[in-house]
Amino acid sequence: MCGIIGIVGREPVAGHLVDALKRLEYRGYDSAGLATLETGGVLTRRRAEGKLRNLEIRLAKEPLEGVIGIGHTRWATHGAPTEANAHPHATKRVAVVHNGIIENFRELKDELIAAGHHFESETDTEVVAQLVDRKMELGMSPADAVAAALKRLTGAFALAFLFSGEEDLLIGARRGSPLAVGWGTGEMFLGSDAIALAPFTDRVAYLEEGDWVVVTRAGAVIHDETDAIVQRPIVTVSAAAFQVDRGNYRHFMAKEIHEQPEVIGHTLAHYLDLTAGCIRLPVTPSFDWASLDRLSIVACGTAYYAGLVAKYWFERLARLPVEIDVASEFRYREPPLPKNGLALFVSQSGETADTLAGLRYCKAHGQHVAAVVNVPTSSIAREADVVFPTLAGPEIGVASTKAFTCQLAVLASLAVAAGRARGHLGIDDEKRLVRALGDLPGLVVKTLRLEPRIVRLAREIAKVEDVLYLGRGSSYPIALEGALKLKEISYIHAEGYAAGELKHGPIALIDEVMPVIVIAPFDAIFEKTVSNMQEVAARGGRIILFTDSRGAAAASVPTLETIVLPDMPSEIAPLVYAVPVQMLAYHTAVLMGTDVDQPRNLAKSVTVE
Numbered sequence: 001m002c003g004i005i006g007i008v009g010r011e012p013v014a015g016h017l018v019d020a021l022k023r024l025e026y027r028g029y030d031s032a033g034l035a036t037l038e039t040g041g042v043l044t045r046r047r048a049e050g051k052l053r054n055l056e057i058r059l060a061k062e063p064l065e066g067v068i069g070i071g072h073t074r075w076a077t078h079g080a081p082t083e084a085n086a087h088p089h090a091t092k093r094v095a096v097v098h099n100g101i102i103e104n105f106r107e108l109k110d111e112l113i114a115a116g117h118h119f120e121s122e123t124d125t126e127v128v129a130q131l132v133d134r135k136m137e138l139g140m141s142p143a144d145a146v147a148a149a150l151k152r153l154t155g156a157f158a159l160a161f162l163f164s165g166e167e168d169l170l171i172g173a174r175r176g177s178p179l180a181v182g183w184g185t186g187e188m189f190l191g192s193d194a195i196a197l198a199p200f201t202d203r204v205a206y207l208e209e210g211d212w213v214v215v216t217r218a219g220a221v222i223h224d225e226t227d228a229i230v231q232r233p234i235v236t237v238s239a240a241a242f243q244v245d246r247g248n249y250r251h252f253m254a255k256e257i258h259e260q261p262e263v264i265g266h267t268l269a270h271y272l273d274l275t276a277g278c279i280r281l282p283v284t285p286s287f288d289w290a291s292l293d294r295l296s297i298v299a300c301g302t303a304y305y306a307g308l309v310a311k312y313w314f315e316r317l318a319r320l321p322v323e324i325d326v327a328s329e330f331r332y333r334e335p336p337l338p339k340n341g342l343a344l345f346v347s348q349s350g351e352t353a354d355t356l357a358g359l360r361y362c363k364a365h366g367q368h369v370a371a372v373v374n375v376p377t378s379s380i381a382r383e384a385d386v387v388f389p390t391l392a393g394p395e396i397g398v399a400s401t402k403a404f405t406c407q408l409a410v411l412a413s414l415a416v417a418a419g420r421a422r423g424h425l426g427i428d429d430e431k432r433l434v435r436a437l438g439d440l441p442g443l444v445v446k447t448l449r450l451e452p453r454i455v456r457l458a459r460e461i462a463k464v465e466d467v468l469y470l471g472r473g474s475s476y477p478i479a480l481e482g483a484l485k486l487k488e489i490s491y492i493h494a495e496g497y498a499a500g501e502l503k504h505g506p507i508a509l510i511d512e513v514m515p516v517i518v519i520a521p522f523d524a525i526f527e528k529t530v531s532n533m534q535e536v537a538a539r540g541g542r543i544i545l546f547t548d549s550r551g552a553a554a555a556s557v558p559t560l561e562t563i564v565l566p567d568m569p570s571e572i573a574p575l576v577y578a579v580p581v582q583m584l585a586y587h588t589a590v591l592m593g594t595d596v597d598q599p600r601n602l603a604k605s606v607t608v609e
């Protein structure tokens, strides 16, 4: 999603703005731009299609002066990713950068055109610049003009404004999309997250919903949505939040895959008491697991698949009925929610617009609201009644890897806690499961050692156009996740199916070309999956089996390749089997030569519906 940076500085800012935008590249974008005030306070812009490199080339030819400026990476929503649609959008009085969507832009645009304004782009953002310009034209100060314009906007946004002739003024606003204010020494910053501000300051205040802020070199004055001046706490952001270098890895995704033993262990340490053999939740929930009637899990993409694994765990271990939805469908279906229901939102970024909207729907409908999130300062974390953190550290690769397995680690711990509280697990069951969870980092280390085999397999996958992933039970969501990972970073078409569904349609696709990847740890339903593999083999299909030593011995089906993972209790298998499907997608994408960390069309933090 779009990235925002603003600097009221003491030295030329163009280079610093570009550096900050580089730190925001992980969010995904398809054009970029800067605006500064050059000599005499003249508003000047440079914008370019595509990657930041193009903007740098442009700046090398046509440098931008000025000690105050704003910058933006744009992930196109309204209008193609062209230079004309790139931010900042500007009039002669004001420039603006924007993350989010202005829903009523058409109505505002018609009104402004009728008032004599001319538009240069197809974007929703340009109406914000024109609207503020209009107010200033009528004699308002920049702050009054922004305050008045904000009241006309509907939608979700973070905005940063720069004004012609105002060499000590930036204005920021937040509704729906996050915006942080950073305090430096004699200089001040605005950024879409603390990572953008990392080289400049670790002293940050996060704007609340509806806030807008006037930033000068002397500090910041924050207003709430009623325009009253308010104080927001300035926090010191931990150094860990800034660890965004690739180390010795070629891609962030590779680094993040290999970090999993460490971050899963770190996350579990917050939930498990390994000495006592029990779960100790890091926060006391504001609800009682024992009396819950239903759990509703809501999330998007990979986080949704983590929720789907959790459905199997909560139903099996805690006998707690679970409904699960993709967030974009959830609230529009207006689901009836039980009196004593818990709604659980799973999100790496904590900013996904659909998930956040689902959370607000559940709050309004009297549910207990809990969240499993990786960014503790995010909107979802701040709006949930109770937060169960994943401690994966910043995830920069657009394709989620370590956040997924950490989400699973947290969800498994919660399911065991719920199972105990609801009387379906005894002390010994809990001890056994806690021990199994405690073994996870070691099992992931062993699984990562399979990488050379996976690289060889990737050479086969890189040759094909379609791949089918199959799994049963809690391996079914891992099949879905494997297919999602492969398609999003290698652009090879892949589908995940419940193995038992094969004969209801996808079996028609089986031929001697398309690989069929089967996720099948040796568990209670292993034999059922073997029957489905036989159906594939009988039609000449090429099977790649991920299983364990018992599965490899018991599978009486010819395979193109059998990858043997360590033996482990079946409850924790989804966490470990996630790793080879991540590695397979990664190495296939590397062979295909795609942009692994920033795949085309994708954004890291999806703050639009």
Ligand code: F6R
Pocket: 300, 301, 302, 303, 304, 346, 347, 348, 349, 350, 351, 352, 355, 398, 399, 400, 401, 484, 485, 488, 604, 605, 606
């Ligand atoms: C896929 C991926 C996405 C995200 C989804 C939700 O690799 O990363 O599918 O899982 O956009 O994002 P969060 O977890 O930030 O809510």
